[in-house]
Amino acid sequence: xxxxxxxxxxxxxxxxxxxxxxxxxxxxxxxxxxxxxxxxxxxxxxxxxxxxxxxxxxxxxxxxxxxxxxxxxxxxxxxxxxxxxxxxxxxxxxxxxxxxxxxxxxxxxxxxxxxxxxxxxxxxxxxxxxxxxxxxxxxxxxxxxxxxxxxxxxxxxxxxxxxxxxxxxxxxxxxxxxxxxxxxxxxxxxxxxxxxxxxxxxxxxxxxxxxxxxxxxxxxxxxxxxxxxxxxxxxxxxxxxxxxxxxxxxxxxxxxxxxxxxxxxxxxxxxxxxxxxxxxxxxxxxxxxxxxxxxxxxxxxxxxxxxxxxxxxxxxxxxxxxxxxxxxxxxxxxxxxxxxxxxxxxxxxxxxxxxxxxxxxxxxxxxxxxxxxxx
Numbered sequence: 001x002x003x004x005x006x007x008x009x010x011x012x013x014x015x016x017x018x019x020x021x022x023x024x025x026x027x028x029x030x031x032x033x034x035x036x037x038x039x040x041x042x043x044x045x046x047x048x049x050x051x052x053x054x055x056x057x058x059x060x061x062x063x064x065x066x067x068x069x070x071x072x073x074x075x076x077x078x079x080x081x082x083x084x085x086x087x088x089x090x091x092x093x094x095x096x097x098x099x100x101x102x103x104x105x106x107x108x109x110x111x112x113x114x115x116x117x118x119x120x121x122x123x124x125x126x127x128x129x130x131x132x133x134x135x136x137x138x139x140x141x142x143x144x145x146x147x148x149x150x151x152x153x154x155x156x157x158x159x160x161x162x163x164x165x166x167x168x169x170x171x172x173x174x175x176x177x178x179x180x181x182x183x184x185x186x187x188x189x190x191x192x193x194x195x196x197x198x199x200x201x202x203x204x205x206x207x208x209x210x211x212x213x214x215x216x217x218x219x220x221x222x223x224x225x226x227x228x229x230x231x232x233x234x235x236x237x238x239x240x241x242x243x244x245x246x247x248x249x250x251x252x253x254x255x256x257x258x259x260x261x262x263x264x265x266x267x268x269x270x271x272x273x274x275x276x277x278x279x280x281x282x283x284x285x286x287x288x289x290x291x292x293x294x295x296x297x298x299x300x301x302x303x304x305x306x307x308x309x310x311x312x313x314x315x316x317x318x319x320x321x322x323x324x325x326x327x328x329x330x331x332x333x334x335x336x337x338x339x340x341x342x343x344x345x346x347x348x349x350x351x352x353x354x355x356x357x358x359x360x361x362x363x364x365x366x367x368x369x370x371x372x373x374x375x
Contacts, residue, residue, distance in 0.1 A: 001325040002032045004068025006061045007039035010075045012283035014042025014306035017072040017093065019314040020049040022321070027054030031325045036064045043310040065089075070329075072321055074313065075300060076103055087111035088347065090329045092321060094118055094133075096270045097344055098245045098358040107345045108361075113329055117317065119242055119352060120342035127242060128338070129320070131178050132312035136302040138182025138238065141265045142171070144301070145234040146190065148263045148287060148294050155294055156261030158233050161191025168192050172228055174220060174249050174274060175238035176203045179267050181211075183236050188212040195228060225249060230257045237266040237274040244354035245272035252276050260292035269297040334370050343369075 003026060005018045016039050018026075023033045033055040037047055047057045058064050065071065065084035073093035077085055079102075085091060088111065095116040097104045107114050117129035127134075142160070149169060151157035162168030171187045173180045176198030184196045188211065196211070197220035198204050204217040211217075218224055229235065229250070235258075239246045246268040255277065266278040273279070277290050280299040287296050302309035320339060323332045333340040344352040349364035356363035 001328070002034065002067060002069045003321075003325060004058075004064040004071050005033065005035045005039055005055075006064045006071065006073060006081075007036040008042075008074055008303075009061070009080060010078055010300060010303075013075055013300050013303040015074040015300075015303050015310045015313065016040040016043050016045065016306075017074050017313075018318075018321075019043075019310060020045055020053040020055075022314045022318045023050050023055040024053035025318060025322065026325060029322060029326060032056070034058050034064055034067055036061055040310075043306040045310075070321075070325060072317070074303075074310075076100070077107075079106075082106040082110070085110040085112045088113065090115060090324065092117070092317070092324065094270075095344055097352070097355040099270060099272045101359045104345070104350070104355060104359060104361070108348055108350065111348050112345070113343070113347060114345040115324070115329065115333075115339070115342045116344045116352075117342070119344060120320065120338050121242060122338050129313075129316050129342075130240075132316045133302045133309065134178035134240075135182050136305060136309050136312060137267050138179040139186045140301045140304065141179070141183045141236045141238070141267050142186040142190065142192075142234075144286070144296055144298075145171070145236060145263050145265045148296055149233060149261070151261075153287070153294070154261065154289060155263050156233055156259060158261075160187065160234070169233040170231055171195070171234045171236065172232040173197065173236045173238055174225070175240065175268075176200070176207050176217075177238065177240055179238035179240070180236070181207065183238060183267075184211055184215050187234075188215050192234075195232070197224065220249070222249075226254065226257065229254055229262075230259065232262070233259070234263045234265070235275075237264070237268050237278070239268050239274040240271065242354070245358055246274040248274060248276045250275040250277075255291040255293050258291075258293050261294065262292075263294045263296065265296045267301065269299050273297065330370060333366075340366060340370070 149155035278297040351366035
């Protein structure tokens with residue numbers, strides 16, 4: 001198979017879809033790998049490393065899309081790329097379709113096969129291709145939140161871990177999944193007073209067992225959230241419903257109950273956000289203020305630490321990329337339930353129900369396409 005790795009063009013996105021080590025494994029398996037010139041530089045991987053791994057370097061993004069049967073990326077195609085995606089081309093990346101009707105309609109119109117990292121799902125409901133970036137984003141949420149709590153950043157001017165004789169900051173984390181757990185570990189390690197909330201009692205029992213003593217678990221519901229927001233300095237939204245929009249747990253009217261300089265970090269912004277007043281921001285311009293509350297809503301947080309993120313992502317995606325390249329997407333998805341669940345758009349049809357429901361669009365079960373391909 002001919003595989004293309006374009007350079008990411010989203011604002012301040014320095015990750016790349018494949019490391020030189022990944023390129024080597026694919027070329028060893030007999031596949032052709034085309035990498036756009038300088039695609040890996042932001043992550044510390046120069047063109048020569050890809051060439052040593054057996055990949056070819058193409059000068060521009062148009063050439064990569066035109067020459068490739070399968071595209072491996074990090075972030076969803078942005079508007080400039082819509083016309084480059086070809087009919088029948090397999091695009092393997094994070095899509096987060098439910099947060100963008102424009103992207104969804106563009107990929108439907110393209111006739112491509114869109115396999116989304118974030119909905120590849122194991123039998124135990126874990127999301128193996130989302131986990132590495134969730135781990136990074138969870139830790140970064142605390143790192144960035146601590147920075148924006150500083151007074152020059154318009155925060156409360158409070159040190160996350162405090163000092164002897166001065167109380168630490170209070171951190172509230174909404175969601176006890178991968179992002180929330182990593183955020184709790186990071187905040188607790190810095191000495192903050194942490195509350196993590198979830199609506200799954202079994203999950204909270206597990207978190208209570210594994211997290212440090214300065215992390216408290218609390219049932220997530222509107223009443224409890226409202227009771228805590230006035231006393232917390234950093235609030236992290238870490239809610240995920242696979243393939244669907246995140247629920248709004250912090251509403252517009254709750255801002256009035258927060259202290260001036262409170263910082264909100266919405267890690268769920270890729271899926272529409274779990275904080276009503278959040279809208280996607282960039283690393284270049286990461287925050288905005290409403291009612292004296294600082295909102296940090298960068299939609300590609302792991303892109304700020306691209307070396308770590310790219311290595312972690314390729315570690316997770318490469319085995320699946322090899323399956324897809326070796327047998328083609330039809331056979332790979334027919335044999336692998338996790339990969340089949342990653343199919344969101346197939347040749348003009350939306351094949352993931354939560355995406356169709358988000359925009360009241362037609363839904364076609366993916367099995368219909370797999371049956372047709374098998375005939």
